[in-house]
Amino acid sequence: MANRQLAERLIAVLGRENVLWEDYELMVYEYDASIDRALPEAVVFPTSAEQVSAVVKICNELGVPFTPRGAGTGLSGGSLPVEGGVLIALNRMNRILEIDVENLRAVVEPGVVNLHISNAVAPYGLYFVPDPSSQKACTIGGNVAENSGGPHTLLYGVTTNHVLGLEVVLPDGEIVWVGGKALDTPGYDLTGLLCGSEGTLGIVTKVIVRLCPLPEAVKTLLAVFDTVDDASNAVSTIIARGVVPAALEMMDNLSIQAVEEAVHAGYPRDAGAVLLVEVEGLRDGLDDLAEGLAAVCRECGAREVRVARSARERALLWAGRKGAFGAMGRISPDFYVMDGVIPRSTLPYVLRRIAEIAQRYGLRIANVFHAGDGNLHPLVLFDAEVPGQIEAVRRIGEEILAVCAEVGGALTGEHGIGIEKRDLMPLVFSPDDLAMMRRLKEAFDPRGLCNPSKVFPTPGACVDVERRAQRNLVVGW
Amino acid sequence: MDDGLVRRIADLAAANGWIWLDEGAEAYAVDGVRPLALAQPSTLEEAARLLDLARRERLAVIPRGSGTKLHLGAPPRAAHLVLSTEHLAQVVEHTPADLTVTVQAGTRLADLQTVLARHGQFLPLDPPYADRATIGGILATNASGPLRLRYGAGRDLVIGTRVANTNGTVTRAGGKVVKNVTGYDLNKLHIGALGTVGVLGEVTFKVVPLPAASRTVAAAFATPEPTADLVRTLVRTPAVPTALEVLDPAAAARCAPDWPGGWLVLALATGFLPQVRRQVEECAALARRLGAQTVEVLETAEPLWTAVREFPAVRPGEPVLVTRISLPLQGVLPVMTQAIHLAGRFGFQPALLSHAGVGIIWGRFAPAEPGAEAVGDLVAHLRRLAGEHGGFLVVEACPPAWKVGIDVWGPIGPSLALMRRLKAAYDPENILNPGRFVGGL
Numbered sequence: 001m002a003n004r005q006l007a008e009r010l011i012a013v014l015g016r017e018n019v020l021w022e023d024y025e026l027m028v029y030e031y032d033a034s035i036d037r038a039l040p041e042a043v044v045f046p047t048s049a050e051q052v053s054a055v056v057k058i059c060n061e062l063g064v065p066f067t068p069r070g071a072g073t074g075l076s077g078g079s080l081p082v083e084g085g086v087l088i089a090l091n092r093m094n095r096i097l098e099i100d101v102e103n104l105r106a107v108v109e110p111g112v113v114n115l116h117i118s119n120a121v122a123p124y125g126l127y128f129v130p131d132p133s134s135q136k137a138c139t140i141g142g143n144v145a146e147n148s149g150g151p152h153t154l155l156y157g158v159t160t161n162h163v164l165g166l167e168v169v170l171p172d173g174e175i176v177w178v179g180g181k182a183l184d185t186p187g188y189d190l191t192g193l194l195c196g197s198e199g200t201l202g203i204v205t206k207v208i209v210r211l212c213p214l215p216e217a218v219k220t221l222l223a224v225f226d227t228v229d230d231a232s233n234a235v236s237t238i239i240a241r242g243v244v245p246a247a248l249e250m251m252d253n254l255s256i257q258a259v260e261e262a263v264h265a266g267y268p269r270d271a272g273a274v275l276l277v278e279v280e281g282l283r284d285g286l287d288d289l290a291e292g293l294a295a296v297c298r299e300c301g302a303r304e305v306r307v308a309r310s311a312r313e314r315a316l317l318w319a320g321r322k323g324a325f326g327a328m329g330r331i332s333p334d335f336y337v338m339d340g341v342i343p344r345s346t347l348p349y350v351l352r353r354i355a356e357i358a359q360r361y362g363l364r365i366a367n368v369f370h371a372g373d374g375n376l377h378p379l380v381l382f383d384a385e386v387p388g389q390i391e392a393v394r395r396i397g398e399e400i401l402a403v404c405a406e407v408g409g410a411l412t413g414e415h416g417i418g419i420e421k422r423d424l425m426p427l428v429f430s431p432d433d434l435a436m437m438r439r440l441k442e443a444f445d446p447r448g449l450c451n452p453s454k455v456f457p458t459p460g461a462c463v464d465v466e467r468r469a470q471r472n473l474v475v476g477w
Numbered sequence: 478m479d480d481g482l483v484r485r486i487a488d489l490a491a492a493n494g495w496i497w498l499d500e501g502a503e504a505y506a507v508d509g510v511r512p513l514a515l516a517q518p519s520t521l522e523e524a525a526r527l528l529d530l531a532r533r534e535r536l537a538v539i540p541r542g543s544g545t546k547l548h549l550g551a552p553p554r555a556a557h558l559v560l561s562t563e564h565l566a567q568v569v570e571h572t573p574a575d576l577t578v579t580v581q582a583g584t585r586l587a588d589l590q591t592v593l594a595r596h597g598q599f600l601p602l603d604p605p606y607a608d609r610a611t612i613g614g615i616l617a618t619n620a621s622g623p624l625r626l627r628y629g630a631g632r633d634l635v636i637g638t639r640v641a642n643t644n645g646t647v648t649r650a651g652g653k654v655v656k657n658v659t660g661y662d663l664n665k666l667h668i669g670a671l672g673t674v675g676v677l678g679e680v681t682f683k684v685v686p687l688p689a690a691s692r693t694v695a696a697a698f699a700t701p702e703p704t705a706d707l708v709r710t711l712v713r714t715p716a717v718p719t720a721l722e723v724l725d726p727a728a729a730a731r732c733a734p735d736w737p738g739g740w741l742v743l744a745l746a747t748g749f750l751p752q753v754r755r756q757v758e759e760c761a762a763l764a765r766r767l768g769a770q771t772v773e774v775l776e777t778a779e780p781l782w783t784a785v786r787e788f789p790a791v792r793p794g795e796p797v798l799v800t801r802i803s804l805p806l807q808g809v810l811p812v813m814t815q816a817i818h819l820a821g822r823f824g825f826q827p828a829l830l831s832h833a834g835v836g837i838i839w840g841r842f843a844p845a846e847p848g849a850e851a852v853g854d855l856v857a858h859l860r861r862l863a864g865e866h867g868g869f870l871v872v873e874a875c876p877p878a879w880k881v882g883i884d885v886w887g888p889i890g891p892s893l894a895l896m897r898r899l900k901a902a903y904d905p906e907n908i909l910n911p912g913r914f915v916g917g918l
Contacts, residue, residue, distance in 0.1 A: 102805075103836075104806065125715075153655070176895065177892065182805055183835060186886045188899055190892055192632055192662060193662065193663075193666060197662075213713055239576060244686065285751025341656055343654060374656065408653045409652070409653075413658065415658070429659075430648070432647070432648050440661050443899050
């Protein structure tokens with residue numbers, strides 16, 4: 001069988017213990033955290049750039065597609081081998097190669113877990129800023145591929161702002177370095193182009209990241225509002241006062257109810273919205289700043305404002321927000337996480353439209369919102385056992401993203417296009433826009449073997465992908 | 478240039494309303510190469526149609542903002558038509574509540590700042606030529622300044638672009654929201670690309686509130702070593718300043734003539750007053766502990782920061798070599814001190830200013846005597862020095878005659894092949910700034 005021939009070639013390079021090719025082994029790797037699945041023909045576990053290169057060269061020789069994979073926490077199907085071929089699992093390339101404290105850099109392999117970087121450099125008073133909620137599991141290679149965010153992006157930027165250089169195995173198997181420890185490498189910003197390319201332009205085998213000094217102090221407050229409009233107004237007023245908080249998170253009434261059911265965070269069940277505001281930096285004046293923000297919230301109609309006075313109180317305020325996705329399991333058998341982005345100022349309008357859509361389909365939608373950067377995470381609640389509901393959820397998703405596009409927003413803030421949203425790309429990009437993106441893909445990957453069928457719409461898709469319901473999955477921010 | 482081509486371009490100019498540059502060509506010359514015609518499209522679509530025509534006619538196009546950085550890059554292989562963005566100079570949309578602004582590429586940074594300031598906001602980019610430089614030119618040359626330590630550079634602030642392509646289309650990447658991973662980040666393709674893959678027409682930025690307070694710490698040292706200790710310590714503390722500069726004695730004399738002399742460290746603290754006070758106290762105390770001769774805290778230091786920001790700027794024809802060296806932070810001081818020695822060895826008077834917190838050194842080298850025969854040797858030695866410390870050197874400006882035999886960008890390495898493929902993908906006929914960019918692109 002064809003798999004066997006491919007496997008023999010891979011085993012010759014990597015050794016038997018680093019190649020999976022039996023069906024029962026492969027099934028473990030047909031999922032990521034999205035709602036799709038696809039079976040690879042082989043899974044390999046290289047331990048060096050040279051091995052990745054050798055695998056890629058074999059794939060080129062045999063005309064077989066290849067797809068990189070980190071921890072499989074992706075939410076848009078970016079690591080699914082939708083056209084079969086070889087899944088290149090980078091989990092064994094998980095060494096922190098260098099912590100360069102003097103130059104505020106670290107050099108790491110792609111399989112290093114995001115949080116492990118910050119843990120490793122904490123003794124020096126430093127950290128790696130991007131902190132997607134899956135940071136205990138997700139890998140830096142996946143973060144680079146998806147240009148991951150997290151709750152602190154408004155103030156500090158996302159992965160691309162903290163990655164300075166990459167070693168990459170290009171789709172033809174060549175190993176090149178782009179960028180470096182110093183800024184502004186002459187030539188095109190290949191590092192910037194690779195960040196967020198969803199593993200379709202090459203396979204990252206080393207990453208140079210920027211390290212930043214840990215903030216000295218943090219202040220967190222929670223404000224309770226009767227309506228989402230009041231909470232939105234508070235967000236705008238905070239920004240207008242010249243404050244850019246480190247985090248600014250909002251939850252609507254349905255989210256609050258779910259959270260109270262699950263974690264008893266002490267949010268009033270009848271509140272229209274809660275707003276979580278965090279400021280950080282030097283401790284000097286931070287208390288006054290937090291008090292000022294509390295006053296703004298009260299001016300904007302907050303019925304209650306709580307300011308955390310200890311790390312324990314802070315954790316309590318965050319408990320509801322951090323538990324929000326998981327809490328949905330208490331009020332619904334299944335839920336579907338979305339990731340639209342809108343200009344902050346359009347929030348009340350967009351939430352009204354989302355409510356209308358929910359009503360029309362007879363399903364409930366809870367909203368959790370990075371109010372600071374406009375990243376909306378509607379959670380569509382459904383029951384996969386009820387015939388037709390999965391399809392309804394898909395249509396709801398499309399309608400909500402159409403609203404995001406209508407107000408000048410984007411389809412995804414941090415989860416990626418992958419296969420999940422590729423057919424919605426025309427909502428925000430014209431055929432001409434997409435043609436320019438395709439030129440980039442073709443310049444990097446003329447044969448189209450590197451993580452094919454992602455990002456771009458594929459009209460009349462003939463991809464053999466089974467859809468499954470997402471059961472009580474705790475993912476994303 | 479052959480007469481047939483000149484006549485053809487003259488015909489096209491007449492048909493398309495381009496300005497014939499007979500007399501004024503010198504003002505538009507790039508490293509002595511004079512273009513023939515000037516086009517000033519007033520829409521992005523018009524710019525794209527012009528590029529499409531130029532591609533079909535194989536005309537070499539020089540995209541131009543206000544012309545402050547035409548000295549960057551290798552001399553062009555040809556220059557037929559200047560595509561000026563000066564009629565694309567509108568602030569399209571500023572939404573203060575969203576902290577975003579959309580602006581046409583020909584807008585001057587200074588004019589944009591005026592609009593933003595009305596709402597208490599600003600774009601935290603402070604490149605040289607700040608009074609005249611346009612948004613498009615700043616981004617195409619990836620220009621930045623002292624504020625980079627806190628706010629990053631163009632690549633960190635741009636969230637969306639509209640570009641005129643050589644195939645005649647106008648296309649968009651990114652958007653108007655600050656967090657966006659929808660499709661490839663083609664914004665990055667154009668930043669620092671010197672207009673070689675398309676012409677930036679419209680840009681959306683994230684902007685920030687103007688800081689409530691600011692103070693400057695100026696500390697003078699007799700010897701260079703303590704400046705490195707000061708920088709190394711500050712960038713690793715939570716009190717890291719907004720900008721952090723180290724000036725050698727010559728640069729200090731140029732930027733701060735009233736100061737007593739020596740090596741000068743400038744630290745800018747911005748934010749809310751209590752935090753600013755704390756930053757200033759820590760920085761000043763550390764400077765004193767490290768043996769600073771003078772430490773002053775300045776409430777306003779605008780002229781000083783203007784001089785620092787404009788340090789790399791040159792007048793047209795000014796006989797000076799300006800280099801930019803990027804390095805891992807640790808290399809900054811050793812490279813500064815050794816560059817001074819190298820300059821002397823090759824007969825140049827150096828002045829060196831570093832954005833020390835981000836690892837960028839600007840060097841100005843004036844020949845001690847007329848003529849600059851050794852400029853090639855100086856560049857080669859400085860480049861080797863930068864390389865030894867993990868960095869690289871780009872020649873930012875020098876008189877055209879000095880560029881003969883100098884590789885202004887330096888070696889690119891194996892990724893050049895990929896860059897060639899990108900260039901071929903977006904400018905297959907090689908009409909945009911031909912020969913000015915890395916590796917002869």
